[in-house]
Amino acid sequence: MLLRGFPLILLLGVVLTPLIASAEIYRWKDEHGNWQFGDRAPDTQHDTVDVQAPAKLGQDENVQQIHQRLQRLRESEQARQEQQQEQARREEEARRKHLAPLCQQARERMRILNRPFVYVDEQGNQRDSLPEEAEADKVKTQQWIDEHCDNY
Structure with a gap:
């Protein structure tokens, strides 16, 4: 030829x-x-x-080293994300534990505000609730429940 x-x-x-x-x-x-x-x-x-065949694409040592480093980087990033998710889960759990009794108290307050009641001041004096005052307390309590109590 x-x-x-x-x-x-x-x-x-x-x-x-x-x-x-x-x-x-x-x-x-x-x-x-x-x-x-x-x-x-x-x-x-x-x-x-003497003709040397070129290295097969993606199979030489440098490419393999780069691939291994990339794989380690991905694994490291995945581990970091898992740690962050676990930390966020623990923080959410602690938040829920802290808020659970407060939410229970707020719901009990709503039950009280929905029936006739009297206000007691710091000195122990009782007085009847005014309708506007009771409604403002209901709105304020319900907003707090909506903001802080996610089904607990």
Whole structure:
């Protein structure tokens, strides 16, 4: 197989790619002084060209090291996220434990506010509740329950 006028890069990159693994490549100068390449040795003086097959894409050592580092980074990030989620879960649990008795008290207050009651001041004096005052307390208590008590 003789190919004339093809640049070496094109010749090696396109034509001989399937031959690289198993065939020898020969190089010689023709009668016009041009380099020729082929897979059969010519009758004239020639050189054997040692062609190294390129590393398979994605399989050389650098790519494998990068992949391993990326995998470790992903695992580290996943572990960090899991720790954050666990911390958030513990904080939410502590918050719920803290709020549970307060929510129970607020609901009991709503039950009291929905029936007739009297206000008792700090000195122990009792007085009847005014409708506007009781309604304002109901609204305020219900807002607090809605804001802090998620079904507990």
